[in-house]
Structure formats: structure tokens, C-alpha cells
Amino acid sequence: MTGQRHSVSVKAGGRLFDFVDERFPSADTFRHQLNKVFQKHGSFLLGEVALYSFVVLLLSGTYLAWFFDPSMETVTYDGSYTMLHGIEMSRAYESSLDISFEVRGGLLARQIHHWAALVFVAAIVTHMGRIFFTGAFRKPRELNWVIGVLLLTLAIVEGFTGYSLPDDLLSGTGLRITSGIVMSIPVLGTWLHWIVFGGEFQGEEIIPRLFTIHILLLPGLLLALIGVHLGIVWYQKHTQWRGTVSRESNAVGVRVMPTFAAKSGSLFTAVTGILAAMGGLLQINPIWNYGPYKPSHVSAGSQPDWYLIWVDGAARIWPAWEIPVVDYRIPAAMWPTVVTPALLIGAALCYPWIDKLISNDHARHNQLQRPRDAPVRTAIGAMVIAFLLVLLASGVNDIIAHVFDISLDGLIWAGRIGIVFLPFAAYLLTYHVCRALQRDDRKVLEEGMETGIIRRYAHGHMVDIHQPLAISDGEAKPLQYSGTRVPKKANELGLAGKPVPGGLLRPDPPAKSESQRGEDGGES
Amino acid sequence: MGGTGDGERSGANGQQNQPADGKELFRLGTARDDVELRRYHYRWPEQETRAERRARRHVLYWWALTVVAGLGAAVVYLVWPWEYVPPGGEGYVWYRLYTPVLGLCIGVALISFACGFIVLVKRFFPDEQAVQQRHDAEQSPAEDRATLAATAAEAANASQLRRRSVFTRAAGVSAGALGTGLGVTILGGVWQYPWETTGHDESTKDTLWHTGWAQDGDETVYLREDSGDVHEVTLLTPEDIAAPGLMAVVPFRESERDDPEALRKARERADNPATLLRLPPGTEVEPKAVREGMNVGDFYAYSRICTHLGCPVGMYEGRTDRLFCPCHQSMFDLRRHAEPIFGPAARPLPQLPIDLDESGYFIAKGDFTAPIGPSFWELEP
Numbered sequence: 001m002t003g004q005r006h007s008v009s010v011k012a013g014g015r016l017f018d019f020v021d022e023r024f025p026s027a028d029t030f031r032h033q034l035n036k037v038f039q040k041h042g043s044f045l046l047g048e049v050a051l052y053s054f055v056v057l058l059l060s061g062t063y064l065a066w067f068f069d070p071s072m073e074t075v076t077y078d079g080s081y082t083m084l085h086g087i088e089m090s091r092a093y094e095s096s097l098d099i100s101f102e103v104r105g106g107l108l109a110r111q112i113h114h115w116a117a118l119v120f121v122a123a124i125v126t127h128m129g130r131i132f133f134t135g136a137f138r139k140p141r142e143l144n145w146v147i148g149v150l151l152l153t154l155a156i157v158e159g160f161t162g163y164s165l166p167d168d169l170l171s172g173t174g175l176r177i178t179s180g181i182v183m184s185i186p187v188l189g190t191w192l193h194w195i196v197f198g199g200e201f202q203g204e205e206i207i208p209r210l211f212t213i214h215i216l217l218l219p220g221l222l223l224a225l226i227g228v229h230l231g232i233v234w235y236q237k238h239t240q241w242r243g244t245v246s247r248e249s250n251a252v253g254v255r256v257m258p259t260f261a262a263k264s265g266s267l268f269t270a271v272t273g274i275l276a277a278m279g280g281l282l283q284i285n286p287i288w289n290y291g292p293y294k295p296s297h298v299s300a301g302s303q304p305d306w307y308l309i310w311v312d313g314a315a316r317i318w319p320a321w322e323i324p325v326v327d328y329r330i331p332a333a334m335w336p337t338v339v340t341p342a343l344l345i346g347a348a349l350c351y352p353w354i355d356k357l358i359s360n361d362h363a364r365h366n367q368l369q370r371p372r373d374a375p376v377r378t379a380i381g382a383m384v385i386a387f388l389l390v391l392l393a394s395g396v397n398d399i400i401a402h403v404f405d406i407s408l409d410g411l412i413w414a415g416r417i418g419i420v421f422l423p424f425a426a427y428l429l430t431y432h433v434c435r436a437l438q439r440d441d442r443k444v445l446e447e448g449m450e451t452g453i454i455r456r457y458a459h460g461h462m463v464d465i466h467q468p469l470a471i472s473d474g475e476a477k478p479l480q481y482s483g484t485r486v487p488k489k490a491n492e493l494g495l496a497g498k499p500v501p502g503g504l505l506r507p508d509p510p511a512k513s514e515s516q517r518g519e520d521g522g523e524s
Numbered sequence: 525m526g527g528t529g530d531g532e533r534s535g536a537n538g539q540q541n542q543p544a545d546g547k548e549l550f551r552l553g554t555a556r557d558d559v560e561l562r563r564y565h566y567r568w569p570e571q572e573t574r575a576e577r578r579a580r581r582h583v584l585y586w587w588a589l590t591v592v593a594g595l596g597a598a599v600v601y602l603v604w605p606w607e608y609v610p611p612g613g614e615g616y617v618w619y620r621l622y623t624p625v626l627g628l629c630i631g632v633a634l635i636s637f638a639c640g641f642i643v644l645v646k647r648f649f650p651d652e653q654a655v656q657q658r659h660d661a662e663q664s665p666a667e668d669r670a671t672l673a674a675t676a677a678e679a680a681n682a683s684q685l686r687r688r689s690v691f692t693r694a695a696g697v698s699a700g701a702l703g704t705g706l707g708v709t710i711l712g713g714v715w716q717y718p719w720e721t722t723g724h725d726e727s728t729k730d731t732l733w734h735t736g737w738a739q740d741g742d743e744t745v746y747l748r749e750d751s752g753d754v755h756e757v758t759l760l761t762p763e764d765i766a767a768p769g770l771m772a773v774v775p776f777r778e779s780e781r782d783d784p785e786a787l788r789k790a791r792e793r794a795d796n797p798a799t800l801l802r803l804p805p806g807t808e809v810e811p812k813a814v815r816e817g818m819n820v821g822d823f824y825a826y827s828r829i830c831t832h833l834g835c836p837v838g839m840y841e842g843r844t845d846r847l848f849c850p851c852h853q854s855m856f857d858l859r860r861h862a863e864p865i866f867g868p869a870a871r872p873l874p875q876l877p878i879d880l881d882e883s884g885y886f887i888a889k890g891d892f893t894a895p896i897g898p899s900f901w902e903l904e905p
């Protein structure tokens with residue numbers, strides 16, 4: 001029975017394939033793709049999480065676009081949310097309220113979309129961290145790093161444009177600040193502002209324009225660049241950790257079909273499920289509490305979404321230095337909000353080549369480095385993280401001041417001093433930790449691992465007993481460091497044994513369990 | 525190599541549906557693709573053991589959960605009361621739970637489906653370690669590169685661009701002209717002249733230099749409270765604010781009284797908001813000749829828009845007579861005409877000159893003392 005059904009579907013599949021193959025002879029190419037070998041280290045999933053949250057964004061965003069109306073026309077609210085009855089607001093804000101209250105399941109869609117945006121950027125940033133700290137961006141993958149930096153930038157702008165659409169008090173405050181940032185650009189600022197906003201702030205143009213940018217332009221660019229990004233990964237194949245089988249010249253892992261495809265499909269489903277649960281359980285951006293945007297109102301503690309808090313923090317701690325240039329001025333706000341982000345993005349774009357200057361390494365690499373083996377790079381990464389964390393903390397310093405009852409002035413000064421010193425401290429600390437870890441590895445390779453046994457000789461002398469990793473002629477044999485994890489404890493070598501197969505209550509009968517190779521799914 | 529042999533052995537036991545030659549063709553395929561299966565074990569050579577049944581149940585439990593949660597989502601969507609109920613109203617709790625329960629059902633359905641699948645992969649898919657050769661050369665072979673370069677050079681020669689440099693230059697110039705034409709056309713639609721005048725009177729140019737407080741003709745401009753009903757006009761007298769205190773105000777002209785559109789515009793215009801302040805009696809404000817006569821006793825009016833990045837400066841610290849901006853924490857000293865004394869703002873809040881009309885209402889005597897809001901290039905230092 002099953003056999004027959006099986007062969008019927010095989011035949012149907014075969015006919016379909018013949019149809020394609022007669023037109024595009026491609027059996028060889030297809031088989032090659034099915035047999036392609038993929039890396040299976042967990043950190044390689046971060047890029048996929050970014051990809052799948054982007055898919056969720058596209059789907060939930062399309063749904064929202066059916067109901068959202070980016071119009072600045074003034075209307076008087078008379079929907080279900082009684083607290084805002086009779087209030088004048090833009091149609092954009094009203095339609096966002098309608099999605100939350102009038103559309104069945106609309107609030108869920110809004111919250112899923114917002115959470116997906118936050119997770120998307122978070123996944124991109126951690127993915128970038130894994131690429132950076134393992135040296136995966138080195139030749140021949142520099143261009144994919146550059147595309148990645150562009151993707152991160154676009155993702156942040158995409159998030160910001162979306163945040164601005166509902167025209168509630170928070171998003172309007174964000175746009176007001178953006179307007180000030182645009183105006184702070186010397187020479188071109190006013191002109192650019194008039195191009196973007198169609199006149200003085202706020203105007204009627206900006207929300208409809210942001211809508212087009214948010215649902216068409218940026219998603220299109222993101223989609224195209226993600227396509228190129230993944231195409232390059234596919235073509236160049238993944239990097240991989242060093243190991244017993246891994247070489248510069250090979251790729252170790254599982255083939256696309258069936259295992260990688262099944263795992264990746266499950267990851268997609270899981271990411272979607274987690275975002276759906278978050279969208280249901282965790283309230284986010286309750287715009288009805290903020291009210292419509294009014295230029296004379298602000299809600300206390302208004303903050304951008306997390307990936308822009310650092311810019312806000314930079315704006316807070318930058319001193320009020322306006323530079324006169326003959327009859328003109330360079331507004332102080334330009335340095336933290338335009339120059340700092342531009343320099344960071346610029347430095348990130350160039351980083352693969354900066355890394356070559358530092359390491360003098362121009363070779364191709366398919367195998368990754370452990371962060372400790374590239375101490376300067378790792379320390380630079382820590383420095384950038386420290387820099388961003390100081391800005392991030394400054395971006396929420398009013399909350400910190402409130403919760404811990406510290407003076408706000410003090411925190412601003414802490415941010416100003418911290419931004420100068422903490423990145424250096426992080427650099428030095430990280431560099432020395434990396435070197436110490438290197439020495440530790442070398443020591444174990446030469447002398448063996450600690451056993452925890454201390455022998456005390458009769459004359460009182462005490463010696464730690466070390467277990468050498470290799471022995472020849474009864475002597476400990478020093479091993480070469482090969483860029484992989486060095487075991488530090490005996491049970492990392494499997495000396496602690498394995499659990500017996502069985503259910504929760506009783507073990508399986510020994511005779512049978514022996515033939516169950518399926519039970520030991522472990523690596524060898 | 526030992527692994528490959530192993531895989532074949534397990535194929536003989538564990539494989540029922542694959543015909544023998546299929547297995548060989550599969551091996552041929554992997555070999556063609558330079559893939560070596562170092563480990564490729566089917567998991568359950570012996571079926572229906574206790575361990576296998578346990579593993580199978582493990583998958584099926586997850587998928588049973590998917591069925592429950594998936595149907596649950598449909599039922600919740602259709603029958604759960606979802607329409608808005610204000611807090612405290614009857615059925616408020618049910619309404620509040622609609623979104624969480626719906627999200628939870630969909631989430632659990634998806635997550636349990638994924639978990640079942642992952643268990644299936646881990647426990648039933650073959651244990652595989654595949655190794656594929658990369659074949660990524662340093663560069664294309666020298667001959668390919670040389671022939672490519674020659675083909676490109678030939679193309680340049682054949683098109684005469686190289687030998688007759690006049691063509692190259694002319695092509696460059698015309699491409700530039702074409703680009704300019706396209707650029708102007710595209711930008712033209714959104715480009716605007718920032719210093720355009722829209723008022724009928726030259727003195728009220730609607731640019732960054734002016735706000736809605738600018739006198740247009742000799743009509744009196746009143747300070748109107750900016751709150752509550754848009755159409756209700758509340759003018760202010762000194763009795764309306766207790767000291768220390770403040771109130772958000774926008775401009776009002778009698779001619780706008782029955783014009784809802786104009787009333788609304790005055791509130792929406794982002795450069796209009798001002799703050800009318802009443803300092804504690806007897807507050808010493810540093811005298812400044814140019815600001816002489818702009819206040820009425822302890823009443824002062826300043827732009828509400830922060831000179832840093834434009835947030836409304838709405839917090840009044842009565843003890844120290846400071847205005848505070850919540851966005852980036854700039855502070856403005858009211859004893860020194862709203863000079864910035866802390867934080868990133870560099871310019872004082874522009875002052876609005878005020879007076880009382882004959883019936884005791886606050887009026888504005890003119891526009892702010894300087895352009896309001898964030899600094900910009902053209903603003904003289």
C-alpha cells in the first residue's frame with residue numbers, strides 16, 4: 001500500500017521534473033544544490049533568525065498596510081476607544097487606532113510587527129558580532145560584510161520610518177527630533193529639510209512619504225540586498241571552525257537535503273511562533289495611551305526603539321558647542337547625531353581592510369579564528385561595544401536617575417567622562433584577557449590539564465598533578481596549538497561516561513539498547 | 525572512509541523503500557558533487573524497540589499540541605469577545621485577554637510544530653557528517669583572465685572609443701548632460717525654495733525667520749490657552765495662572781474666531797507653541813536692555829520649542845526657576861531670560877514680547893526675539 005502510493009507520487013514528481021528539465025536541462029545543477037554541505041554550528045543560525053524575522057515583517061506589514069491610511073487629513077475620533085472620543089487627530093493616527101480596536105486580531109498583527117522589527121535588528125547585530133569576532137569577514141568575504149553593514153543601516157532606517165507612521169505623540173516627537181537633525185547639517189540642511197518634509201516641520205507631506213519609503217522602497221532594497229547576501233554565502237560556502245575534519249579546502253556539516261532544510265524550516269516556524277507569542281503576550285507601543293501628535297506636548301520618558309537609543313544618548317551628552325563660521329553656524333547637534341553615526345558606519349564598511357592593515361594578513365580564509373587568537377580585533381570589538389553601551393546608558397539616563405535616585409547632572413557627566421575612558425579600558429582589558437587565555441591554552445597543551453589532585457611529599461613540598469594530553473615513551477608530549485578548543489577538564493574528553501538509554505522510570509533492557517545506535521546522536 | 529562502509533551496512537538493514545540501484549545512484553551523485561559522507565547512519569536499524577517507540581511518541585506529542593493550539597486559535601478568533609471594553613466595564617477582562625490568548629495559541633501551534641520537527645530530525649533523520657571539497661581557486665586560471673582582458677580590450681578598440689579620444693570625451697559630456705537633465709527632472713518635483721514667502725505682507729514671510737505670532741497688519745494677537753477643545757477660545761488674564769506656574773499658549777486673532785480651520789492651523793503650526801510663565805513674586809531677573817518691556821511684571825513668555833532638537837520644553841522647576849526639556853535634558857534659566865545652563869541646547873529660548881490689552885487680556889507685541897527651534901546653518905551666530 002504505502003509502496004504504491006510512494007511510487008505514484010515519485011512518478012508525478014518525475015514528470016514535473018521532466019517538464020522543467022526538457023526546457024532548462026539542469027539535473028546536475030539541481031542535484032548539486034541538494035547535496036550542498038552546510039555548516040551546523042549554532043552561531044550560524046543568527047543570520048537565519050534575521051532572515052526569518054524579516055519574512056515575518058513582510059507578512060505582518062502587508063496585513064497592516066491593508067488597514068493603515070497614511071493621510072494627514074484632520075478627523076475627529078469617534079471609534080470604540082472611548083477615552084479619545086471627540087479628539088481631533090490625523091487620519092493616520094485614527095487608522096492606527098482602528099487597527100488596534102476595530103480590526104479583529106489587528107492589535108495582535110501590530111504587536112507582532114513591532115516585536116519582529118526589534119528582533120530583526122537584534123538578530124542582525126548579534127549576527128554581525130559573530131562575523132566580526134570570528135574573522136568570518138576576511139578574504140574572500142569582505143564584500144558580504146560590506147553588504148551586511150548596508151543591511152544593518154537600512155534595517156535601522158526601516159525601523160525608524162515604521163515607528164514614525166502612526167503619528168502618535170511618541171512618533172511625532174521622534175520626527176520632530178529628526179527634523180532638527182536634518183536642519184543641523186551645514187549648508188545643505190535647510191534645503192534637505194525642505195526636500196524631505198516639503199516645507200517647515202511638520203507639514204502634510206512627511207507621513208505619506210515615509211509610508212512609501214517604509215512599505216516599498218526600503219523593503220525592496222532590503223530584499224534585493226538580502227538576496228545578494230545569501231547568494232554570496234551560497235556561492236562562497238560558509239566559513240567553519242577548525243577541527244579534526246575541517247580544512248581550509250573543505251566544508252564539513254550536513255547536506256541541504258534533508259537535514260539542513262528540515263532544521264532551517266523548523267527554525268523559521270519557531271521564530272514565527274515566538275514572535276506571535278510575544279506579539280500576543282507582551283504589550284508594545286500602546287499608541288492609544290500617547291494621544292495624537294501635538295507640537296506643544298511631549299510625554300515624559302519618550303524614547304526611540306532600542307536600536308536608536310544610542311543616538312539619543314549621544315545627543316544628550318554632547319556639549320552645547322555651536323561653531324561660528326563667518327555669518328553662519330554649525331549646530332552642535334550635528335556632531336552626535338550626524339557625524340558620529342556616519343563615522344561608525346564608515347568605519348564598519350572599511351573594517352575588513354583595516355583588519356588587513358592591523359594583522360598584515362592578506363590570505364584567503366575559510367576557517368574561523370577563535371576571538372582570543374586575534375586579540376587586537378577582539379579588543380577593538382570590545383571598544384566599540386563599550387562606546388555604544390555608554391551612549392545607550394546615557395540614552396536612558398533619566399530612567400536610571402529616577403529608579404536609582406541619582407542626580408541627572410551627575411549621570412550626564414558620567415556619560416561624558418565614560419565615553420572618553422571606558423572604550424580604552426575595554427580595549428586594554430579585552431586584549432589582556434585574550435593573551436591570558438592564549439597562555440592558558442598553551443600551558444595545558446604543554447603540561448596537561450589540571451586534575452585537582454595535589455601530591456604532598458614527605459618534606460612538605462606540594463605538587464599539582466597534571467594529566468598530559470598526549471604521552472610518548474611514558475613522557476608528557478607537548479602538543480601544538482591548532483586554533484581549536486583545548487580541553488581543560490577530564491570529562492570534556494568523555495572520561496565521565498555516558499548516560500544509560502531508557503525512559504524516565506527505568507532503563508532499557510541492556511541487550512537491546514546495545515544495538516540502538518540511534519540513541520547516541522553525539523558527535524565523534 | 526570507514527564511515528562510508530558503515531553507511532552501506534546500515535542501508536542494508538534500515539532501508540526498505542529505496543531500491544538497491546537507487547542507493548548506488550545516490551552514492552554516485554554525492555561523489556559527483558565531491559561530497560564524502562563520513563558518517564551516515566540510519567537511526568533505527570531495529571524498529572519497534574522501546575527506545576524507538578519512545579522517540580516516536582516524543583514527536584507525536586508535540587504535533588498533538590500543534591493540533592490543539594491551532595484549532596484553539598481558530599476558535600478563539602471566532603468566538604472570544606474581542607470588541608473594546610473600557611477598563612472596569614463588563615467583560616473588560618475577557619476583552620483584555622483576547623490578544624494574549626490568540627497570540628499564545630498561534631505561537632504555541634507554531635513552536636510545537638517546530639519542536640516536533642526538530643525532534644524528528646534529531647531522532648529519525650540519519651546521523652550525518654558530510655564533507656565537501658570547496659574547489660575555490662585563488663583566482664581564475666591565467667589563460668581565462670588573459671583572454672577576458674583581451675576580449676574587453678578588443679571591444680574597446682572595435683567601438684573606436686579608444687583610438688578616437690574625441691568620442692570618449694563627447695560621450696562623457698553627453699552622458700553628463702543627460703544625467704543633469706534626469707537629475708533636475710527627478711529632484712525638481714520635491715525641491716523647494718526654503719525662503720519662499722507665502723504671507724501677503726512682505727514682513728510676515730512664512731519662513732524659518734517667522735512664526736504665527738508675527739504681526740500681520742495691525743490686528744491684535746492674543747495669547748490663547750492651548751488645551752481642551754480646539755474650537756473653544758480661552759484668552760488669558762493674569763488671574764489665570766498661580767505663581768509659580770505656566771501655561772501653553774498659541775496665537776489667536778479675533779478674525780479667526782468663527783473659522784475652525786484657522787483655529788486648528790494655529791494649534792498645529794509647529795513653530796507657534798509658547799509658554800506663558802508666572803515667576804514667583806519678587807524673582808530677580810537679570811536686567812537686559814534689549815528685553816526691556818517684554819514682560820508683564822512676573823509674567824514672561826518664551827518659545828516652547830527647544831533650541832536643541834525641537835521638543836516642547838514644558839517642565840518648570842519652581843524652586844530654581846528653570847525650564848527643563850525632557851528629551852535631552854537641557855535646562856534654561858528663567859532668571860537670565862531662558863539662557864541654557866545645562867545640557868546640549870546652545871541658544872536661549874526666544875522670548876515672546878507680551879502686554880495686556882485694555883480689558884486685561886494677554887497679547888503679543890510681536891514675533892519671538894529670534895528664530896525658534898533647532899539651530900541651522902543660516903542662523904547668524
Ligand code: HEM
Nearest residue numbers: 044047048050051128136137144145148149151152238239
Ligand atoms: C538583513 C540583515 C541580514 C540578514 C537577513 C543576514 C543573513 C545571513 C545569513 C542567513 C547568513 C548565513 C548564515 C550565517 O552565517 O549566519 C549570512 C552570512 C553572512 N553575513 Fe549576514 N545577514 C544580515 C546582515 C549582516 C550584517 C549586518 C553583516 C556584517 C556587517 C553580515 C555579514 C555576513 C557575512 C560576512 C556572512 C558570511 C559568513 C560566513 O560565511 O561565515 N550580515 N547572513
Ligand code: FES
Nearest residue numbers: 830832833849852
Ligand atoms: S530637544 Fe530639548 S534638549 Fe534636545
